[in-house]
Amino acid sequence: MKYLIVLIVSIFLAHESFAQELDYENPKEYEIGPIRVNGADNFDHQAIKLIAGFRQGDKIVIPGEEMTKAIRNLWEEGLFSNVEIKLVKVVGNIAYISINLTPRPKLSRFKFDGASKKEADKIREQVKLFSGKNITESLIFNTRSKVVGFYREKGYYNVDVNIERVNDSLMNNSEIFIIHIDKKKKVKIGEINFYGVESVKEGKLRRKMKDTKEKAFWRFFKRSKFSESAYKRDKEAMMMEFQAIGLRDAEIVRDSVYLIDEKNLGIDIIIDEGEEYYFGDIEWVGNAKYRSGYLDTVLGIDKGDLYNKEMLEMRLFQSMDGRDITSLYMDRGHLFFQITPVETNVENNYIDYEMRIIEGKEARVKNIIIKGNQKTNEHVIRREIRTKPGDLFNRNDIIRTQRELAQLGYFDEQSFQINPIPNPADGTVDIEYIVQEKSSDQIELSGGYGAGRLIGTLGLTFNNFSIQNMFKKSAWQPLPAGDGQTLSLRAQTNGRFYQSYNFSFTEPWLGGRKPNAFSVWMNHSQFGNNFRRNDPDYSGVSITGVGVGLQRRKKIPDDFFSAYYELSYNYYDVTRYGQVFDFDDGYSNNIALKYVLSRNSIDAPIYPRSGSKISFTAKATLPYSYFDGVSDYDAVDEQIRNKYAEYYKLKFTGEWYLPLTPDKKLVLMPKVGFGFMGAYSAEKGITPFERYYLGGNALTGVARLDGRELISLRGYEEQEVSSNLGDPIITRYTLELRYPISLNPSATFFVLAFAEAGNTYTNFQTFNPFNVKRSLGGGVRVFLPMFGMLGFDYGWGFDPLDPHSKGFGSGNDASRIGGTPVGAFQFIIGANLGDL
Template identity: 35%
Template structure:
């Protein structure tokens, strides 16, 4: 009965459709009798085959119709069954694109055996705004980079789920293992089909490790195993005071591998971790359970080499430096064959064997003994086919290439490649942190291509400061161009900006004033490759400075308020000359009003230098010769002990032997710097016809004018720095220990003619200040500027020792920031014969260094001086640093 009723209803429906098709509505053109608009699709009826006459798209305004139709897989002219599987598959294909929240295909009309289809779509909503709750600014930037969610992007549930997982993983890496993340979508009422994405984060507290439980260990104690875990440490243990205590899953997995490495290092090659688990102890901490199986300890019974033809076996054994009978240390074996600077691999790589391979094989294992067979596959020597430089937009390419030790046609040598990278970094024009060469060997023809991806960074510096102090207007202007090109000076067409650039030369001009008290003007030029063919440097510099003193009224009112017995108005020569450092100050006698034009010190000088890179003892050495002339004019200048009035001259020959092997000038990880210099004037006393002893005993102005018309001295200085990486030497976050040892001696040919100039001004920040009175400044943090050489105690000898720990905060092309802690000791003596390098004043402290390309190196240190100097303890001091202090 039901089936008969269904058939009856169908017949009525088809009859009604036939009547409607035969009677067009008023105003409409008659259609063929077999055309049916919006035909009903009766899914329980028999399918019928149609040819697709046309496909329309509705609701996809942001996509071209042909693209959407292509997604569906339907084609005009194709025959399909309606209803049928073709339409079902087309809708599935559209769904799989993830672009639409609604997909529907309708039959608009049929005529004969043709069908007109429309694909009805609704696009996925787009992001109108992203809001973060419970997220810091820095974290927001990190998350944005990882999520890649931007306004205008479509948002789906899959995207929401993916974002939730990424955010949780991000905070888990930071130790927030219990972080809760929820992402809520709100409809944006101001824009149709737009959603506001609200990301809510509740980080909770960082998960820390409560206890670490070790089971199964007999040969290694719990303490040794825990010490092998670098990043997973117990929170309550005082020995872990400066170690990471938060629990991070990735760090924990690395630490499990470190445990096995420790066992392997001690000969337990079969050691394994049977099981491990992390169990919550409370809401803030977890317990870690580790079950190990140690196995037995193995020893090396024999070492044999197979396949070596280039280097004889005896020499390989000496290089390997591992002998039968020793513990089977897998870590040491890897270091001696691969990673050490003098490893076996480097002997091959430095002789062109780029395709060399060494595979250690455990040939025989008998009880606790292992026979090692080191199988060599030497391969052919590789020659350099091409050296390509990418990313250089600052220097002429020839300027970069002249620094390279790798050249097409030559044998590949690893040391040459490392040295080339170091030399490029030393130019200062490229970011050393991203200088990673791309080595592309071609074993078929025995060649290698080397691609150097350079990232240019600006290192020109502009300094401008203007202010008002107790002495009046204070200002400085300095321009330092590090990519100057003097040969293009008169070729404006080659200028980049306002100056000719591209040759890597340095041109500096500066002017500084402290109102009427101080003016200084300087200009310098340096060409590191004079002539362009050899690494010989040429330098030229000139300067002029004028300083004025303070009248007697100031001294009469500020005579004694100093631990050193003399009321200096300039605070021991600090650069800007207006800091009292507690030496008495009276508003009635301010510096500005105390100006005395009758107290003057004027200096001028010019220097010409020539340097040459040496090949012996190695090519890190250089030798520099300088010739300089200095002119001094003094008028009533009370601040020098030996001379107050007159004119002095000096002609100085400087000789410097230096070695510099540091890897980077900004954040140095390894290498060293040494310099030994000797400065000499002609022995002017041999050319004069005076009784120098009698003149020195007279101690009159006229006598001193005769004595110091031409000054004479010799100055010997030694300075050294060493840099040692304390962890991963090639990583970005390398801890570095820096040590220094310096000394200086200033002597005379005639004991009655001690030079009043070029003495050592020791103490404080070490910056060359305006009022250092023609002396050389030497830093000793934790003490006042010049505290070790106040008036009457000029420094003719000094010594300084120190050690610093450097730790990076940011190493980017535009900004380098690192912190430091230091221990330092130094002293100064008024006579060379009193020089005693172990009688030193001690200090300690911490600081930070910031390098900005347009400004240069800046820093601030806090230091505490532990010892007394002339009856006064150093105590606590802050020191500001501008420029590189050597």
């Protein structure tokens, strides 16, 4: 409006300059004579004449539209604060014209007063000021608004911004902006009030407002600051709740944001719910491949159902469970499929729809393009891809391929790009997979002090190794890599007292044609009293083990299943050492077969958001007691009894990942596990090896000492829930609530809260799955590619221990008997807390 007034005044002044010489009742045509430009020394005068539309020798009617248009053209350039056109004189039929201009000042530079360097840098990106920019009232207004908006987004709702204009003495017609900022104190949202809401609970509306929250003492991860952009998004999300229950005309009649006091904001939202609407008749047009009745079944919406726009779009285009019309067609080759829902009638609050379908031709996959794999060889990626050239296009296969590539652990899960490139001319599609490599190798280098001794550990795990290229000099950059093999080396020692060496190698595609993962490993451990083995005073244990395993993917019941077969051998050599085993001297052989049937459908290995992992494990030795010739084991010494370890084990574990929010960040993980170990001969009894130990953080999972399975129970001390020699039966239940702070592949970080319960039992007579030791707590997890998963947990154990437990009657147990929970802090290494 201000600029319009100036324009009118300028035109009026121009007309005034003609007043003494012109007859407005009788406009006259003149020939334009010489044109003079005044006040624009730094501008090209010829260009100004062209903008005005004046050229010497042209005909012009004065007064007339040409004069008004010339002033408007010059004004709209935004270069001048005043524009005036005068008729200087008339000689015969020739008009002498003068264009008088006042140039706008230019910005020479600007600076901030009251902003930190970091804030100033971010504001510069938003205001986009630069030297030489024309200064207008609009520029000043917009600059101030953007600075105010920047600070209000950060919670400084009362921020005061003033722009001081200072003449620059070094540059003609130039000014310096000094942007004064007084942030004042941060303001939080004190209250949010809803008016006119009857059909939806206010708590549900507040939960929908993800980033606009009232302040509360318990709210740690969401600040109650006010952000205009977040508030706008949250209002839209909130109104979807009304759409979901048929109130499609619901609208925000008025809302206001106001200061309660200098520290708190109030928000009032007045809503008109309107009337309920229902789905009416739904007709299908253009469907040739599927009958309308079948499409009705897939859509799952009947006449009379409450109108829900969000559900309708989900069922048509993309539902989380794959139950939608678009998936139905795209999973069967119809890449070019389109569907448009059209409202055909609204009567008595019933909405009729016509679903207009363009099925398109079936498209076949032509080329598979892989980009971004700088380290991983292409065949490693290509063998995991479910979409093959010549196959019908299938969107579900693409989704499954993304999961399989994520499971490899070589690529950033958040950076996957899958681009179908249609070729309508020949009815084919190229599929482009773009990956971003991340480090997957891990190093363990540590030193510690305990029991009066220093102990050092060096471990290396190469998760994308290439043994085929070990003898190629050019492949050592710094190590031969890219074939997806795993090589692990680990050594730990503190001299003669303790030494442990481990080696393992896995080829995930044995033979290169099928996903048959072949593994081989060797380990050797020994510990004693620091004497040499040939010294008569030596006492200790030496354990040597080897094993091979083969894992095969299955197609029945579905291809999430796999079967694992393992043959292992461990040799125990005991010399005058009765602290762990039932015998002081001698040796024992543990030869076992293991079978694991598992199903793994989790979507990501580091922070799963959906899917499950379920496994059944059976492990057994031969029943040596049936043919070793011993009829009375009580009459033989322990060496003969334990010459061959004899047992069978059955174990079941299951864990599920359930997303609780639409963005799948908040995840609930229930987990359950049962384990049983039995003996072929009641007289020979349970072997001292492979037993279950419960309590603490179970850092090693499986102890090399005697094959014992260490299972965590947070909130209790290490192995205190089980007996000294371990137990043959175990149960454990876990419930975890997880939320990610960062999903950056270089450092994934999430927090968790847990409820846990478990126990071990000496036999079936004492087994009771409800007699468990409970705990509650919380923790954090950090995944660093070089070091794997690290974490800290703190839990409180509530229940006193059973008489058979190692920690029964201890100080902590006495506190629990008295009704006082006892806390325990645990350091976590690795994603699994034991294998149960």
